[in-house]
Amino acid sequence: MTAVQDRPTEAPLTLEAPAPRVLGLADQLGLWGNLGVSLLGFTGAIFVLVPVADPGMSLGAALVAVVVGTVLGSLGIGAIAIPGARTGAPSMVLLRGLFGTRASYVPTVLNIVQLIGWTTFELVTISTALSQLAPGVPRWAYAVAAGVLSTALALRPLAWIRVLRKYVTIVVMVALAYLAVQLLRHPLPALNDGGWNGFWVAVDTVIGVTVSWVPLVADYARHSRTPHKAFIGTSVGYAVTQFACYALGLLALVTVAGRDPDKIFGSFIAVPLGALVFGVLTIRELDQSFADTYSTAVSVQNLRPRWDRRVLALVIGAVSTVAAVALNIADYESFLLLIGSVFVPLLGVLLVDWFWLRRGRWDLSTGSRTRWATLIAWAAGFVAYQLVNPGALTWWVPIWSGLGSALHFTAPSWLGASIFSFVVAAVVAALLTPLLRGPEVPDEPTTYDETRDEAPAEAELVAQDEEGAR
Incomplete structure (x- = not known):
């Protein structure tokens, strides 16, 4: 038991340290179940309901588009979790095997730029939503508070994932269910009231939202105890809540908001206890900005493997917070x-x-040749x-x-x-x-973390599960 307790339980500070395999199925269901819910997703339902031009699709067609897009996209990010879990490598390091080390720097830089941008977007979204709930506080104060909290969570990412699994996921699911019940009290249009024009464009929109997580998946899957748990936790956790998020947005659009996405948040707040429930969902949005901040730091490490991710997270969090306060991010x-x-x-x-x-036989070393x-x-x-x-x-x-x-x-x-x-x-x-x-194909599947111990014995996994349950 002592050996199990001595194993590291937090993400390594550099790429040169081994990645602990401590995330079970419940941890990953909790993480991706929360990431599947987004305030931007609620308002994004309008691009599913009206994918091409007014009057848009029927509610039934829009729901089918959400199901098809969510299933396809979630299977994709679930599949990409498998290489991360098998190799122990974060997302941008995996691209060394796909493109070669030097070539992997191109998507790495693009990913750093987009993740800083999306972190800023999330901070703007959180501060804007909180301003609607409590307008007496200036928006910049909410943005600063959200930035500080996101950065603090990114310093201990695996500990925060356990909190999501134990507490936050249940509260979020209750909040979504409550809003759905309240919205369903309003008259609904017939499911076939409308057409299917733009169906595949709507599916494409949903897939695009899901696939936007591709550059982050392995950053967390590398800590999974098994590839199977990584696949199930990522795909199922994300699929369930993304569908719920889009469905709730669609319900708001066709019942209260009058197909105006700017009125969706107001329709949530207007229901009984709506301000409290919407406040819960707004604060939960911190997991989006936390994930973006942490993954930005890990992406930078593909360029500088010895840099401390905590220092990187502090710098990234500060830059994103300043941008959320000072810039007109809508132009970006x-x-x-x-x-x-x-x-x-x-x-x-x-x-x-x-x-x-190549069936998993990738060269993830710093000397990997260009493909x-x-x-x-x-x-x-x-x-x-x-x-x-x-x-x-x-x-x-x-x-x-x-x-x-x-x-x-x-x-x-x-x-x-x-x-x-x-x-x-x-x-x-x-x-x-x-x-x-x-480049020559390696004889055996490559593991990035060559210094990591062999997979824990069954007794150790049982002990880890017991520790995680506590």
Whole structure:
């Protein structure tokens, strides 16, 4: 028992230290169950209900789109948890095996930029929501308080995950159920009142939200006791609550908010005890900003493995907090969505390479050689995404419109960018990898943490489970 108690239970400070395997199934269900709920997700339901143009889809079609998009996206992030759990490597280090060490720096830098941006977005969202609940306090004070708390949680991430599992998840589920019951007291339109126009675009929207977590999944899955628990905890935990979040947003839109996303928060607050329940969901949003802050620090470590993640988290938290107070972050949203689009085709390349082409035999060392086949496949998927949906940046859209015209390619209205780019990237990787001779394939599946002990014996796992239960 003494040996088990001496095992580290918190995330390592550098990449050179072993990652403890301490997260059980309940821990990961709690983590991803909370990450599946988002204030931005409630308002984002409008892009599912009205994916193309007014009057939008029927409530039944929108709910089906949420189910399809959530299942597909959750299976994707669940699958990417498996390499993290097997190797003990965080997300950006896994990309050394997929692209090579030097090439992995490109998505790493993009991920750092987008995560700092999303951390700032979350702080703005939290402070704005709290301002609606208690307008007597200036918004900047809420932003500073949220930034301080997010940074503090990122200093001890695994301890916070246990708190989520023990306490927060239950409270959040009760809050969601309560709001759903209150909204269902209002008359609902018929489920088939409307059409299915834009169904696959709506599915694509839901998938895109889910896949936005791809750059973070392995940062937590590497601490899982088994790959099986990592897959189930990530996919099931996220799927259940994301569906609940979207469904609640849809209910608010068709019952109280009049299809106006700006009125969704107000419709929650207006129900009996609504301010209290909405306050719970707002404070819970800290797990989003915490996850972004911690994963930003771990991503930086792919560039500087010896840097202390606690120092990095403090710097990142300070930068994000200042940005949330001082900047007009709404102008940055389109750029963040553009960066996020690079990770959809990356998921396609990663899954086909890990599970089929190399079957887990990756070189995750700092000397891993560049793999041009997977890089080209990733680029092809990115191009496919932009041809379908180049976003809204005024200087960016004409580039892809011009390329589409040159290629005589016009995306049909039903085609979703996420699914299309995922398939293109996966197919190109499958076809190109055998043709381009890359680095030699290791004889055995690679474990990043070569200094980590062998998997704990069954008795040790039982003792860890008992300790986790306490």
